[in-house]
Amino acid sequence: MSGALLHSLSHNWLGKADIAVQSALLAGGVIAVALRLWSRRLLGVSLQGNDWLILAALTVMLGRYVVELLLVLLCGLGLHTENVIAIGGSDAVVRFKKITFAGDLLWIIAVGLVQLSILHFYLRQFQHRIIVWCTYITMTLCACLCVGSLFATAFICTPSKKIWLSELDGHCSNPKTLRLATTISEGILESFILCLPLPTLIHLRLSGTKKAATTLIYLLGLIIITITLIRIKADSYLNEDDITYTSARKSLLSCLVPLLGIIVACLPIMPPSIQTISGRHVFSSPTDDAAAYGYRHSGYYKTTVLSGAQMEEPEIPLVSVRHPPMAKKLSEWCQGQIKITSDWEIHSTRNSARMDKDSIRRA
Template identity: 60%
Template sequence: MSPPVGTLVHELGRNWLGKADIAVQTILLAFGFVVVGLRLWSRRLQGTSWQGSDWMIVAATIFMVGRYSVELVLILLCGMGLHTDEVASIGGPDLFVQFDQLTYAGDILWITIVALIQLSILHYYLRRFPHRIIMWPTYITMGLCTALWIASTFATAFFCTPPKKIWLSDVQGHCGNRKMLHLGSSVSEMILHGVILLLPIPVTRDMILSRARKVALGCIYFLGIVIIVISAVRIKVEFDLDPEDPTYGSARKSLFTSVVPLLGIIAACLPILPPAIQRVFGASLFSSTADGIATSPVSSGYWKTTVLSKRQMEELEIPLVTVTMPPMAKKLSELAHGQIKITSDWEIHSARNSARLERDSIRRA
């Protein structure tokens, strides 16, 4: 049964920009669902509960589904991707009111999604790299991301006074400069993307990693660079938009706009996927004897370790040691792919003089 005359669904066949937008978003969103599912499965395999970064990435994925739905309506019912004169001849001038309303909602959703992804990555940094050299810059960056989120949301929501003037031009009021608003927001987002990408470098450059982990880390950084490049291209496309042909130009912009948060979701999940990938492939692809701990600025021949006491987490510098576990605990450690889990009885012997460190003495320290 053919769609009724007066709608733009039947024009999708020649709307190549709209079809490209739907195809790219559908593929990346499906892949995003896969990596988010693997991320949550990895948490379960590790026996850990969801952390703040997990909740934020799940929320970002849900909001991304909402924005994907908005894009579908814009393409199928509002003719985004077709020229404005074609849309007006088929759907009438009233269709542009709905187009502006949906674009308004999509812009606010996009700002929220990007902010949640950025905060999720930064929260992961705080849990993964508890080093002073990275913690304070991460807190500052989180504050900047939150401030930009709030400022961009209010600036977009109240771009016109009253807001409904955005889609009803005959309403009394005034509007700001749309291009300057998008330029300021987009440039700030791109700068923060670069800062987030660079933050862990002082720690990761000193880590002893296997070749597989180096490849995985390189892929994450490559994906981050791709996001920054696409953000820059998006700014260029924004300035090239023809205000007299918004439905056609918006499709070009939307194609780049949707890729940024979708790739961001994937990049944010990649560092947490190894346990699930190891379970799927049945091999420790991301662990080997070459993996090590990030070195700290401590004395030569010493490791910096964290001791859990009843009062707080204390970082001590102790000589290189060997952890001796009962046979059963050692077997469980091997089954856990090298993740040592000490539960009860254990001893630590110095690598230098085999002096025994009792559990109680460590707790007292």
């Protein structure tokens, strides 16, 4: 019977569109994560917590993709329920609800992991106290929403089997109310996540290329929020009597949120690998602020700054020199040939250890 549903794929245009879109976005997510990890390797930086979180999110979405394939190929997602029953029998609808239940749980986990990865990246990038505290609060809210949504979805019916076996004795809460509350909460948190770094970004002086990249990231973020809001309307069209057909559009919209989120989370970390592939330093400019540099090149040195109980390591380029008026005049007399020599020591206030560095001369 499942084989008959598989053969009906040629007439299932909604199912084919669902698989095509998810395949393309999943491939984009895999490429984005690969470039992110390659960038870390190029910089000689070990993987951070946000990298592991985005890897976990991609792994969960791979499982969610398998679930979607099963729904389309074996359960007739995209076909009218009466056709599914005629081809695959009533067991196909039961199987559809059971697999959908597993897919909903995976989707909630994936969205939560993507949100936590982006917020953890904020903690490593931005050091303003207000932004840090707001980020911690948002992380707590995202974690609570993820755990709460998991439990509410898993135990919406008592017993849980009643989710796919409606004839069993028991009780179920209103699934539409749960989905509406969860979707609205996600939209609010996603908007807050998108706005968190704005106070810092608007004060940075970035090159045209970096401004375009930042605009792209925010554009994708706005698309994700818009899709989240559209899902509210898609939920209102769900019809239990024709569940395999009416849930196809909602399923297609739902997959866009975590997959686009994975790509957005990787974009700020991808420049080193992109520059290696293109052979051009398209993202670097002497007009960029030092705080905008999130990666390390061979011409950079690291300065350790102790700020309270936190240790941060900003990257400061020796090659980017802003001339005061007198220095600019001197550079003109020297025909632009400036030699920078630095002798430095690092003193630890904790154990009074000292590291001396020989003079570094760079032309």
